[in-house]
Amino acid sequence: MTAQPAGAGGSRVAVVGVPGGRRVRLFRDAVVGAGLAEPYVISWRDVLAGRELRAPEGALVRVDSPGEDAEADALLRGPGDPARVGGGATWYARFMAGLARVAAVPGVRLLGDVAEIGVMFDKRRCHAVLAAAGVPVPPAFEATSYAGLRAEMARRGWPRVFVKPAHGSSASGVIALQTHGDRVKAVTSAAWQADGGLVNSLRVRTYTSHEEAGRVVDFLAGDGLHVERWFPKASVDGRVFDLRVVTVAGRPTHAVARMSRTPMTNLHLGGVRGDLAVVRSRAELWERVLDVCARVAECFPRSPAMGVDVMVGADWRSVAVAEVNAFGDLLPGLPDILGNGRDTYAEQVQALLVGTR
Amino acid sequence: MEILIDPALQPDHHDVYHDVYAGLPVAHAPLDEEDDGPPPEAGAVAWRLRGNEFDPDAPEEIGEALDWFFEHVDTSRVRAIVIGQWEDCYDEGSAEIVARLADNADRLPALRALFLGAISPEESEISWIQQCDVTPLLEAYPKLERFEVRGGSGLELRPVRHEGLRMLRVEAGGLGGGFVRALAGADLPALELLELWFGVPDYGGDTTAGDLSEIMSGARLPALRHLRLQNGQFQDDVAVALAAAPIVERLETISLSMGSLTDAGAEALISGQPLTHLRRLDLSHHYMTAAMMGRVREALPGVEVVLSEPLDAEREWRFVAVSE
Numbered sequence: 221m222t223a224q225p226a227g228a229g230g231s232r233v234a235v236v237g238v239p240g241g242r243r244v245r246l247f248r249d250a251v252v253g254a255g256l257a258e259p260y261v262i263s264w265r266d267v268l269a270g271r272e273l274r275a276p277e278g279a280l281v282r283v284d285s286p287g288e289d290a291e292a293d294a295l296l297r298g299p300g301d302p303a304r305v306g307g308g309a310t311w312y313a314r315f316m317a318g319l320a321r322v323a324a325v326p327g328v329r330l331l332g333d334v335a336e337i338g339v340m341f342d343k344r345r346c347h348a349v350l351a352a353a354g355v356p357v358p359p360a361f362e363a364t365s366y367a368g369l370r371a372e373m374a375r376r377g378w379p380r381v382f383v384k385p386a387h388g389s390s391a392s393g394v395i396a397l398q399t400h401g402d403r404v405k406a407v408t409s410a411a412w413q414a415d416g417g418l419v420n421s422l423r424v425r426t427y428t429s430h431e432e433a434g435r436v437v438d439f440l441a442g443d444g445l446h447v448e449r450w451f452p453k454a455s456v457d458g459r460v461f462d463l464r465v466v467t468v469a470g471r472p473t474h475a476v477a478r479m480s481r482t483p484m485t486n487l488h489l490g491g492v493r494g495d496l497a498v499v500r501s502r503a504e505l506w507e508r509v510l511d512v513c514a515r516v517a518e519c520f521p522r523s524p525a526m527g528v529d530v531m532v533g534a535d536w537r538s539v540a541v542a543e544v545n546a547f548g549d550l551l552p553g554l555p556d557i558l559g560n561g562r563d564t565y566a567e568q569v570q571a572l573l574v575g576t577r
Numbered sequence: 578m579e580i581l582i583d584p585a586l587q588p589d590h591h592d593v594y595h596d597v598y599a600g601l602p603v604a605h606a607p608l609d610e611e612d613d614g615p616p617p618e619a620g621a622v623a624w625r626l627r628g629n630e631f632d633p634d635a636p637e638e639i640g641e642a643l644d645w646f647f648e649h650v651d652t653s654r655v656r657a658i659v660i661g662q663w664e665d666c667y668d669e670g671s672a673e674i675v676a677r678l679a680d681n682a683d684r685l686p687a688l689r690a691l692f693l694g695a696i697s698p699e700e701s702e703i704s705w706i707q708q709c710d711v712t713p714l715l716e717a718y719p720k721l722e723r724f725e726v727r728g729g730s731g732l733e734l735r736p737v738r739h740e741g742l743r744m745l746r747v748e749a750g751g752l753g754g755g756f757v758r759a760l761a762g763a764d765l766p767a768l769e770l771l772e773l774w775f776g777v778p779d780y781g782g783d784t785t786a787g788d789l790s791e792i793m794s795g796a797r798l799p800a801l802r803h804l805r806l807q808n809g810q811f812q813d814d815v816a817v818a819l820a821a822a823p824i825v826e827r828l829e830t831i832s833l834s835m836g837s838l839t840d841a842g843a844e845a846l847i848s849g850q851p852l853t854h855l856r857r858l859d860l861s862h863h864y865m866t867a868a869m870m871g872r873v874r875e876a877l878p879g880v881e882v883v884l885s886e887p888l889d890a891e892r893e894w895r896f897v898a899v900s901e
Contacts, residue, residue, distance in 0.1 A: 457591070
């Protein structure tokens with residue numbers, strides 16, 4: 221007999237994603253590995269193109285990322301180089317409309333919550349929700365231009381900030397900006413193209429004039445900018461690091477340290493997986509990290525899983541949350557911190573079977 | 578117990594001495610009595626002080642940490658202090674901290690090791706750290722054995738005589754010629770290890786090889802065994818000077834690392850006075866060709882020659898390791 225999700229009356233599992241993509245494959249493997257029926261796949265392309273959506277009656281629908289698919293990206297932001305930076309506001313509006321269509325499919329139950337995903341994909345609102353809940357986050361403001369950004373930095377006495385597109389992901393368009401008098405240093409993965417646009421590059425570059433930094437900021441400002449005070453991160457052997465912690469059913473279950481020689485720790489920008497022991501060996505600090513992540517999860521009670529990016533301060537005591545990622549569970553093969561031998565996908569399927577949420 | 582000076586160690590500007598300094602475990606002032614347990618014996622640890630507005634456990638201003646330190650610690654036994662980040666260290670110089678420590682020298686009779694500015698690039702880029710005239714520290718602490726500074730901006734010195742100093746390290750993205758000339762004019766009879774990072778002119782590094790001539794003579798540095806002239810754009814000039822410098826015969830290790838040494842400098846080194854008595858020659862981060870690397874190794878059998886992968890020798894621009 222095939223095992224079925226508890227409390228779901230034997231419902232079939234479905235996933236909204238990119239058919240053939242690695243996220244869908246990894247989830248599918250975990251579902252089938254747990255003895256459940258092959259999950260039904262709803263393509264983001266169909267969702268975004270307005271095609272009729274179907275799912276088995278009573279299906280439990282997991283929403284996964286539309287990322288890593290050029291066609292879905294074109295439907296979200298319009299045609300163009302999928303590596304380009306910008307277009308976040310359009311992306312967000314169409315993404316949210318797509319989520320609403322998924323939620324409206326008759327007879328299905330979403331694993332997750334459209335409104336909560338919406339908050340996680342707006343860094344300004346996400347920051348406000350976390351701050352209101354007492355989760356440590358760097359102080360922040362919104363900016364609409366480079367001139368406004370500089371004025372606000374001066375007013376607040378902040379020489380170092382992270383400028384983040386409100387709807388960006390994977391460090392896309394993020395700028396680590398420092399000013400000192402007339403000096404400026406802007407580190408970003410965004411690079412100018414011959415056509416006057418910005419693309420994400422796989423290495424970070426540094427702009428050292430207000431003119432250059434201003435061009436980048438102003439290019440991105442139309443889609444909304446969330447500006448956070450630079451939280452000085454701890455470093456090991458000359459590399460700064462942060463932690464990606466995945467929570468499942470409200471509990472931190474997986475964690476990796478991401479180390480980098482640049483202010484961006486994203487793995488595709490030269491960051492490398494570091495030894496989690498640098499944090500885990502400090503019992504008090506580790507407890508603080510886990511506690512903060514659990515509190516983040518409490519802010520999104522209807523979301524079965526999320527990826528929380530946690531920074532450890534240069535003092536090795538303070539912690540702060542940099543970001544919450546609705547689709548932050550793509551850590552293939554990473555075993556859980558409790559020693560159950562489950563990766564993030566198996567963990568979520570397990571939670572589904574137990575019916576914790 | 579002697580303060581640890583390990584000439585085999587090459588610290589870099591990312592080290593903030595959070596856990597260990599000068600061979601001593603680090604205690605963070607103010608202690609958190611709930612979390613840290615009973616206070617350590619004041620002389621058994623290095624005391625680290627900082628002002629950090631991001632850390633709910635740390636005072637916002639380093640002045641508060643200093644207040645706590647002088648109120649709660651038996652400072653008469655304290656042997657080592659690490660000064661970390663102070664508030665607005667990219668704007669506010671270290672003068673107040675230096676004055677506070679110098680004024681309280683009678684309360685710190687056992688102080689032997691001091692790091693001023695253990696600030697990581699995440700907290701402030703090295704060239705943005707604002708230092709000050711550090712002469713008052715050397716005058717107030719004649720028994721100080723180990724003194725280290727990070728950040729060359731605003732860093733000043735007057736020529737002094739200091740009988741106790743065994744190790745002096747200055748990490749900078751730009752080190753002013755005025756500082757170096759004052760240092761070269763100082764009498765440091767006990768100094769065993771001298772390390773200077775020169776950096777680049779854009780960040781105030783206007784030192785020239787000529788500023789080093791009195792150091793090269795060694796007349797005021799009779800105990801020197803380890804000479805590290807690092808992170809310089811003029812490493813070839815330094816190499817030429819070393820090739821004939823009287824001090825070299827007394828040295829056990831030399832470092833010209835982190836700079837832009839090319840074949841020309843290396844040629845001068847191996848064709849100058851004998852260097853085979855050295856234990857180590859550190860030339861890592863360089864612009865030598867593979868052929869020259871081989872010749873250096875061949876010329877110095879028995880010497881541990883530290884060579885990193887060559888940076889591009891054909892490049893028009895040659896960079897030092899640390900500037901910004």
